[in-house]
Every structure is written in structure tokens, then in C-alpha cells.
Amino acid sequence: MTESSEGGPEIHFYNTLGRRRERLRPRVPGRVGVYTCGPTVYAASHIGNLRTFVFEDLLRRALELRGLEVTQVMNLTDVDDKTIRDAKETGKSLAEVTDPWVDAFFRDLDRLHVQRAHEYPRATDHVPEMIALVERLIERGHAYEREGSVFFRIASDEDYGKLSGIDLEGVQQGERVASDEYGKDDARDFVLWKAAKEGEPSWESPWGEGRPGWHIECSAMSMRYLGESFDIHCGGVDNIFPHHDNEIAQSESATGETFVATWLHAEHLIVDGQKMSKSLGNLYTLDDLLERGVDLRAVRYLFLSVHYRQKLNFTFEALDGAVAALRRLDEMRFRLDHAREGEGGPRLAKAAAVLRRDFRAALADDLNTSAALAAVHGFVRKVNVAIEKVELGRGDKEAVTSALADADSVLGVLDPAAWDAGGDTAGDGLDDDAVEELVRQRQAARESREFAEADRLRDELVEAGIVLEDTPQGPRWKRR
RNA sequence: GGCGACGUGGCCAAGUGGUAAGGCGAAGGUCUGCAAAACCUUUAUUCCCGGGUUCGAAUCCCGGCGUCGCCUCCA
Numbered sequence: 001m002t003e004s005s006e007g008g009p010e011i012h013f014y015n016t017l018g019r020r021r022e023r024l025r026p027r028v029p030g031r032v033g034v035y036t037c038g039p040t041v042y043a044a045s046h047i048g049n050l051r052t053f054v055f056e057d058l059l060r061r062a063l064e065l066r067g068l069e070v071t072q073v074m075n076l077t078d079v080d081d082k083t084i085r086d087a088k089e090t091g092k093s094l095a096e097v098t099d100p101w102v103d104a105f106f107r108d109l110d111r112l113h114v115q116r117a118h119e120y121p122r123a124t125d126h127v128p129e130m131i132a133l134v135e136r137l138i139e140r141g142h143a144y145e146r147e148g149s150v151f152f153r154i155a156s157d158e159d160y161g162k163l164s165g166i167d168l169e170g171v172q173q174g175e176r177v178a179s180d181e182y183g184k185d186d187a188r189d190f191v192l193w194k195a196a197k198e199g200e201p202s203w204e205s206p207w208g209e210g211r212p213g214w215h216i217e218c219s220a221m222s223m224r225y226l227g228e229s230f231d232i233h234c235g236g237v238d239n240i241f242p243h244h245d246n247e248i249a250q251s252e253s254a255t256g257e258t259f260v261a262t263w264l265h266a267e268h269l270i271v272d273g274q275k276m277s278k279s280l281g282n283l284y285t286l287d288d289l290l291e292r293g294v295d296l297r298a299v300r301y302l303f304l305s306v307h308y309r310q311k312l313n314f315t316f317e318a319l320d321g322a323v324a325a326l327r328r329l330d331e332m333r334f335r336l337d338h339a340r341e342g343e344g345g346p347r348l349a350k351a352a353a354v355l356r357r358d359f360r361a362a363l364a365d366d367l368n369t370s371a372a373l374a375a376v377h378g379f380v381r382k383v384n385v386a387i388e389k390v391e392l393g394r395g396d397k398e399a400v401t402s403a404l405a406d407a408d409s410v411l412g413v414l415d416p417a418a419w420d421a422g423g424d425t426a427g428d429g430l431d432d433d434a435v436e437e438l439v440r441q442r443q444a445a446r447e448s449r450e451f452a453e454a455d456r457l458r459d460e461l462v463e464a465g466i467v468l469e470d471t472p473q474g475p476r477w478k479r480r
Numbered sequence: 481g482g483c484g485a486c487g488u489g490g491c492c493a494a495g496u497g498g499u500a501a502g503g504c505g506a507a508g509g510u511c512u513g514c515a516a517a518a519c520c521u522u523u524a525u526u527c528c529c530g531g532g533u534u535c536g537a538a539u540c541c542c543g544g545c546g547u548c549g550c551c552u553c554c555a
Contacts, residue, residue: 080553238555242553315492
């Protein structure tokens with residue numbers, strides 16, 4: 001099976017490596033290995049992190065829509081300067097510090113309906129693989145040991161920097177040698193293995209006690225689960241240099257093979273036109289948004305409405321737009337539920353086919369979600385028109401529902417029922433029987449032309465979060 | 481200073497050579513007792529500014545202006 005065996009459009013991505021749009025050619029036809037840089041588990045994810053994770057979820061779902069079998073791996077960095085710092089300060093073990101953040105991370109993914117990757121390897125569980133990789137690099141002359149630490153020798157890799165295009169000749173040497181970087185031969189060299197410091201977590205290694213550097217973690221774990229050469233590697237744009245350049249240097253110097261075919265990078269999210277930062281007070285976590293009463297479904301919609309290589313300007317006004325757009329989609333479902341199918345054959349089959357076609361074409365074009373959503377909205381209009389004109393044929397409801405479900409297998413935002421489970425809207429107010437009774441009373445008042453009374457009853461319902469709609473078939477209601 | 485991305489209607493946002501998708505908002509209309517929802521119509525002769533290439537440019541080139549980001553462990 002190839003990626004276009006089902007007859008859909010060829011899938012293209014913009015590859016950061018080479019800065020070109022390229023056709024996806026899986027190494028193994030029908031299968032795609034994807035490595036996505038995950039979180040360092042020392043704090044709650046902010047919406048910028050989550051934008052990238054939603055992008056990666058979109059990628060995975062879009063590939064699966066096309067019948068590709070995806071293996072997605074995301075690392076959990078549970079040993080680094082920050083986790084160590086926090087462990088020291090609290091007197092806890094590394095695991096005690098990171099475990100709660102791992103849980104928080106998964107909770108955030110769930111709250112945004114991000115599907116789970118197939119593997120979430122933790123750095124601390126893969127130290128032997130990292131040590132083995134470092135040994136390989138030393139054997140091949142790409143790394144050297146100094147005072148218990150091991151460094152990658154950038155001068156040994158003539159391709160170094162091919163991803164970012166950086167020219168390290170221009171980087172001032174000697175100026176920024178951090179205090180823990182001991183005796184590097186060249187200021188540009190980066191650390192693969194760090195000699196242990198007093199009182200810090202460490203592992204046995206051929207170079208004494210120490211811990212792995214950050215970059216080697218991703219190389220070792222991606223190769224462990226996806227092979228020494230695989231299809232797609234993702235991350236935020238800030239990872240291009242140095243993290244991903246370093247990964248490439250390490251991996252390719254160790255194996256002599258191409259590490260990754262396609263590199264995809266998500267642009268950053270900014271807030272009110274500015275970079276998020278704690279000092280500006282515009283750094284939001286999901287908990288922050290929930291406190292403000294934000295609907296997380298709208299957050300996911302907003303994320304999807306902007307192309308992943310475009311900066312996403314997060315504003316509450318934009319969020320309101322997302323809420324309204326979703327309301328329109330939900331309204332169509334509601335109307336469809338109450339619509340009646342006529343005797344004729346299906347009339348929306350063509351519209352459904354157009355949606356499937358345009359939706360696939362949009363995603364195949366470097367995950368153009370804006371265009372994909374436009375296809376959905378175009379479909380919604382057609383369905384609304386058909387309902388309006390009472391032109392639903394036999395089987396149309398099913399056709400519409402299944403076409404939307406097809407799109408939603410990628411978007412994950414169209415089905416309100418899937419998001420209601422949290423159920424914080426229910427509980428307060430009237431139960432269904434009470435609502436029905438009030439609706440009946442109001443209808444009676446209307447029929448006897450006591451409109452003041454009818455409006456009073458409607459206001460009462462609105463107070464309780466009930467929306468009334470009068471239709472030729474009589475009144476109907478729903479909870480807002 | 482070096483490197484890069486971006487600048488499309490009130491807001492969000494597609495479109496990268498062939499004559500401006502979509503959503504939100506706004507205005508008018510149909511429907512309604514009034515609403516709500518839906519539908520119809522309108523809302524960028526124009527894509528930051530100035531040149532240039534071309535039969536033709538939002539799309540390519542040059543020069544400005546502006547915004548955002550990266551420059552050794554931040555998605």
C-alpha cells in the first residue's frame with residue numbers, strides 16, 4: 001500500500017530540511033514513523049506547548065485518515081537542569097518531582113482531545129541506550145571525553161547545521177562556555193554526557209558517574225523505537241537550532257545513515273501579538289483558561305484554524321470567534337436531528353462526497369486546516385439549505401453524520417457530545433420534565449395569544465440556560 | 481550585529497503568477513406575535529509603502545517601514 005493507494009491526493013509536507021515542499025514517501029509503504037519532541041516535566045504545559053502537541057495530533061490523525069499506519073513516539077524529558085534543581089530544592093527524588101507533571105501533561109492532552117502516542121519513553125528509562133550511542137560516537141571519532149564529560153566534536157561533522165542553515169563560523173568562540181561545560185576543545189562543541197555534580201542524580205558510565213545531555217536523549221530514544229532512520233520528526237520552531245541540528249549530527253555521525261527524512265516544525269503561539277512570558281502575565285495554562293470559563297473545545301478549534309507554520313495570535317476575541325463557529329456547527333446538528341427525511345433518495349450524497357474530497361485535498365497539502373475547515377463550513381451550508389427546503393432524502397441524515405464523523409476523525413472538535421462528558425453545564429437548573437412543562441405552558445399561552453405570559457415563560461427558560469426555537473413543526477428546545 | 485518568518489476587509493484566516501476561500505462581526509431582507517435559528521443579499525477594484533519584471537502579481541525581484549522569532553539545552 002502506498003500513501004495514495006486509496007486514490008486520494010498525494011501527501012505533501014514542507015520539509016524544514018531543505019525548506020521545500022515535498023511529497024511524503026514513507027520508507028516502508030503504508031507505514032510512517034513519527035517522533036515528536038515532548039515536554040520537560042517540571043511544570044504545567046502552557047498553551048504554546050499545547051499548540052505544538054495539537055499540531056502533532058493533527059498530523060498523526062491526518063496520516064491515519066489516509067490509511068497509513070502511524071507509529072508515534074513522544075519523549076518525556078525527566079532529567080535536566082530544571083528537574084534536578086526542583087529535586088534539590090524540595091529534597092525529593094527525581095521521580096517524585098516529575099511524576100505529578102507527567103500526570104498533568106496527560107491530563108492536558110486529554111482535555112484537548114489529543115490522542116495518545118504509541119510510546120512515551122522517559123529519558124531516565126533509556127540511559128543505557130544513550131551511553132551506547134555516545135560510545136559509538138567516540139569510537140568513530142566524533143566525540144571525546146574530558147574530565148568525566150563527553151562532547152560532540154562539531155568540526156568532525158562537515159554537514160553540521162544543515163537543518164537550521166546556521167554558520168557556526170560566525171558564532172563567537174569562547175564567550176559563552178557555561179560553567180558546567182568543563183574543558184571543551186571547541187566552544188561550539190556540545191555536551192553528550194555530563195559528569196555528575198555533588199548531590200545530583202547520576203548513572204554509571206564508562207566515563208564515571210554522570211547524566212545524559214538533552215540532545216542525545218532524543219536521538220537514542222527515537223532510534224530505539226523507530227529505527228536508525230525514520231520518516232518524520234516534529235517539534236516547535238525553537239528546536240530547529242540547536243536541538244534538532246544536534247540530533248542530526250549525533251545520529252548521522254553514529255550510524256552513517258540519514259536520520260530523518262522529513263522535519264516538520266510548528267510555529268509559535270503568541271498572545272495579543274507578543275511572545276508569551278511570565279513577566280508579561282500572558283502565559284496561560286489550561287487551568288488558567290478554565291478559570292476564566294474558556295471552552296477548551298474552542299481552544300482546539302482555534303489551534304486548528306491557523307496553519308501550523310503560521311504564528312498563532314491567541315486572543316480572547318479570536319477565541320470568541322471559535323466559539324461562535326462551533327455554535328453554528330452544533331446548530332446544524334441540532335436542526336438535522338429534528339429534521340424529517342422525505343421519501344426520495346439521498347440528495348446530499350454529492351455534497352458529502354465533495355466534503356470528503358476537499359477535506360483530504362486540504363490536509364494533503366501540508367495540513368492546510370484552514371482550507372479543511374472551509375470545506376466543512378461549505379458542507380454545513382448545503383445541509384442547512386437542504387433542511388430549510390425540506391429536501392432531505394432517505395438516508396441523508398446518516399450520510400451527513402458519517403461525512404462529519406469522517407472529518408472529525410482528524411479535527412476532533414465537531415462532535416459536541418464528545419466534549420460534554422465533563423458536564424459542568426448540567427446540574428444547575430431544571431430537569432427535562434420541568435422544561436417540557438414550561439415549554440407546554442408557553443405554547444398554550446401563545447396559542448391563546450397571551451404573548452406577555454408566553455414571553456415571561458420563555459425568559460424564565462432562558463434564565464435556566466434553555467434556548468427555545470419555534471419551528472413550523474412546533475417549539476423545540478435545547479440547553480445552551 | 482548575524483539568520484529567519486511574517487505584514488490580506490472591523491477581528492481571525494486561506495490563497496505564493498491568472499484576476500481575493502472560509503469563519504466571526506456588522507447592515508438589509510425572508511420566516512416569526514416578537515424572538516431564536518436558518519436562508520438570501522451586502523460588507524477588500526484590493527492584499528504595509530515605493531519602484532521593477534511580466535500580456536498579467538497579493539503572489540517573483542529590489543528598496544523601505546513595521547511586527548514576531550532564533551542565535552547552544554525555551555513547543
